[in-house]
Amino acid sequence: DSGEEQLWTGSIDRLVLARRGEDVVWAEVLDYKTDVLTEEQLADRVEYYRPQIETYGRVVAAQTGLAASEIRLGVVFLELGRVVEILPPSE
Secondary structure (H helix, E strand, O other), X not given: OOOOOXXXXXXXXXXXXXXXXXXXXXXXXXXXXXOOOOHHHHHHHHHHHHHHHHHHHHHHHHHHOOOHHHEEEEEEEOOOOEEEEOOXXXX
């Protein structure tokens, strides 16, 4: 966000691209987590992973030309059997 260039490494666990003809029209980024946690700890853990998942979203936007609003972001907590959508922070 500051304009400073950084090098990150990582891999998106699951990326779904929806196409209309040759155009990508929306995307979904899912990252799988194996954390052992309770429902009470879930919100804090989502916030912990937010920067990582949002970065994946920015990479997908840059590579596909999609707007951020056309990219869904989610974290799959395998131990809880829950998928939590990463929503933009409320204003």
